[in-house]
Amino acid sequence: MKPNQYFPLISSQHFAELWRKHNGNTTAISAETGVSVRNIFLARRRAERDLDTELVAQKTGVQALIRHHKARVNLTIKDAVLPIGGDVHKWPGENTTVQRAFIATVKKLKPRYVILCGDVFDGSRISRHPRIGFLENRPTVRDERKAVAEFLKYVEDAAPRGAMLIWCLGNHDARYESYLAQTAPEMEDVQGMHLKDHFPKWRPCWSVHINEGLEGHTVIKHRWHNGIHAMYNNTLKGGVNVITGHLHKLDSRKWADFRGCRYGVDAGFMADVDDEQFVHYTEDNAKDWTSGFPVLTYRNGRLLRPEFVQKWDEDRVEFRGELIPA
Secondary structure, X not given: OOEEOOEEEEEHHHHHHHHHHOOOOHHHHHHHHOOOHHHHHHHHHHHHHHHXXXXXXXXXOHHHHHHHOOXXXXXXXXXXXXXXXXXXXXXXXXXXXXXXXXXXXXXXXXXXXXXXXXXXXXXXXXXXXXOOOOOOOOOOHHHHHHHHHHXXXXXXXXXXXOOEXXXXXXXXXXXXXXXXXXXXXXXXXXXXXXXXXXXXXXXXXXXXXXXXXXXXXEEEEOOOOOOOOHHHHHHHHHOOXXXXXXXXXXXXXXXXXXXXXXXXXXXXXXXXXXXXXXHOOOOOOXXXXXXXXXXXXXXXXXXXXXXXXXXOOOOEEEEOOEEEEO
C-alpha cells in the first residue's frame, strides 16, 4: 500500500483506520498525528481515491459539511481537454456563432465533463433593473426557459454518453428562484420552483474544484472578484487556478510565485455583444466584451496555459491560429 501524500510515513490504509477510530473527528486525528486539520481533509480525499471507498464522518456538524455539501462538485482529472462555457444568456432564436462553436467543440473533444459556469438563463423580465422603453419586447420567462432547454439539448446530444453535465449557477440564473421566493414564498419546495427542477440532467452547484489540494487545483465558478483586475485578484488570493465568468472579457492572467505558476481566467460569454438583451441594459455603450470560451488542457493533473475559442465573424471562430466554420 503506497504512503499517503499528506502522511509520508502512514499508508492510506492506516489513515482510513485512524479516520474510523476517531469517527471522522478531524480534531482528534490532528491531536494524535500533529497534522493540521486542513491537511487531514486532503489526506482523506487521497485515501478515498487510493482505496476506492468513502470515509464517512459519523458525527454531524460543520466538518462533515465541508466535505459533503451540495454546493461544490469535486473532480479528479489527470489528462483531459475541457471546453468551459460561460454566460450563455440564452434568448429565443437561433444559436449564436459561439454557441454553435461550443456545441461543435464538445462533439469533437468528447469531454468526460461538460461545464457551464453560469448565466445560462438570462431572466430579463424578472431582472432587478427597471424596464427601459414603453415598447420594450422582452421574452417571457416561459420562452426563455424553453430556449435554454433547446440549447442544453444540443449540448447533451453532442456530449459523449455518460458525461457529467455540470452547471455552476450565476447571478442571472439566481433571478428565477429569487423572484419566486420574494413573490410566492408559500410555494417553497414545490416541484418547478427551482431552476434545477426543469433541467434534471444537469448537476447544479456554485463551484467546481478540479484536483483539489493537488498541484493542478482549479476552481471554476461564475464570479468572485470584480473590476479590471479580477483575474489577477482571483488567482492571487485564491492561491490556485481560478476560472470565472460574469465579466465577459475572455482573457487570462498568469501569476507565478514560490508555489509555481497558475492562471486566472475570464471565460468570456457565448451570446453576441450587441444582442437585444444587452442594448438597453448597457445603455448602448461600448462594451469591453468578447464572445468566446476557454479550453482547458490538463497533463498529469496540471493545467497548461489556457486557450480560447473566439468569434471571428458571423460564420467562423478562431482557435489555435485557424478560422473554423461554426
